[in-house]
Amino acid sequence: MFGPNAARIFENNKRHIPGGVVSVNRATDPPVAFQRAKGAYMWDADGGRYIDYHAAFAAHFLGHNDPDVTRAVHEALDQDHSLFGAGTTELEGELAAMICRHVPAVESLQVLNTGSEATYQALRAARAITGRDHVIVMQGGYNGWHNDVACNLMTPLAALGPRQSPGEYKFHAISAGIPETHQHLVHAVNFNDLDSVEFVCKKYPVAALITEPVLQNIGIVPPRAEYLEGLRSLAGHYGFVLVFDEVKTGFRHALGGYSALQSVKPDFAVYGKAVANGYPIAILGGKREYMDYFVHPDAAKRVLLAGTYNAHPVPVAASLATIRKLLDGAVYRHVERLGARMEAGLRKIAPRVAVSRIGSAFCLYFMDHVPVDWHDLAANHDAESDNRLRRRLIESGVYVFPLAAKQWSISAAHTEADIDETLAAIERALA
Ligand SMILES: Cc1ncc(COP(=O)(O)O)c(C=O)c1O
Incomplete structure (x- = not known):
């Protein structure tokens, strides 16, 4: 009211x-x-x-x-956990070990604050890994607010035009201020359409494909049987990095993520939201070999991952308490x-x-x-x-x-x- x-x-x-x-x-x-x-x-x-x-x-x-999550937050503060901003903590290690144990797609991980930061880092790392610039996104998917993905969500059909299959849709920004030159690097295709992914891969050097495994920003649009496996095999064939955005599907559908339910392993997976029951945290995890780009010994290949508030003890404690309740x-x-x-x-x-x-x-x-x-x-x-x-x-x-x-x-x-x-x-x- x-x-x-x-x-x-x-x-x-x-x-x-x-x-x-x-x-x-x-x-x-x-x-x-x-x-x-x-x-x-x-x-x-x-x-x-x-x-x-x-x-x-x-x-x-x-x-x-949730009372158990709230208690864990109080306890963390009562025990004088704080944001130290230097070195590591036992608490962040505990969370990382817990997630790596239960999420098959995650061999190692980084802790960030929001889903958008995590998808941003996944795509930047994919570009560093492949040496390519183009990315594929889903028409009707949402992966955050940054320049690669702030596009092609609920695009009116009058603007989008008829179905292109195989084919791609031009970048329809959902934000002003995205440079024209950047927009040419992003290619939208329809969900559940492997032919269009292949079409784009044949046309451009694709660094990454990012998708929610179930489109959950336009309701619940599930993948067809074999679709996610199909993406996995196209990633292998064309050499792009497969990123599953599990910010919504993540721990809501299974502790192992939706990818575990479907037995398909992406290269990077991103989690948020249900991971800490409403506290601000996001997880970027995946193949150890790819995650190691964040600490690459060659500075020219190292991907910068920094954040004043990353792994703040309050959301970390909330996340540990949430996961314990899901076990x-x-x-x-x-x-x-x-x-x-x-x-x-x-x-x-x-x-x-x-x-x-x-x-x-x-x-x-x-x-x-x-x-x-x-x-x-x-x-x-x-x-x-x-x-x-x-x-x-x-x-x-x-x-x-x-x-x-x-x-x-x-x-x-x-x-x-x-x-x-x-x-x-x-x-x-x-x-
Ligand atoms: C699937 C998905 N990915 C990424 C994001 C962005 O997460 P955040 O709002 O935490 O930046 C959202 C937010 O709704 C989302 O639903």
């Missing part, structure tokens, strides 16, 4: 923050000002309570302010049960809507099938109905991000009662 308190907060914040909101992707319609969150619920500044499926863009996998599989079994309950309920109350779900993450598409790529989605999904549903749900106390085709995320803090309450709200909204 946008009440007098939210109005006052916006009014005040607009004086010092352009638009009144930090991070412009949080400037939503309807606008909102949240005050607190616990478990599966968030409260806005005017006292409205919501069951949360936004999960801060899927960062909260255990639920907001015995109970969280995954719980969210799978809830996800299945939600999916079954949706199929009953909305038989004409396509439901795409992987474990705790799902999306409703107002079309007769789950899309295979952005062209399919943009041409067939009734975004207006989706937006209307989202708005009505927010009005009735269910928070989903108010933008068509954005992912819904269930957390371990949700209960069957939450799912049933949500289904009842959806049924009322659809009616």
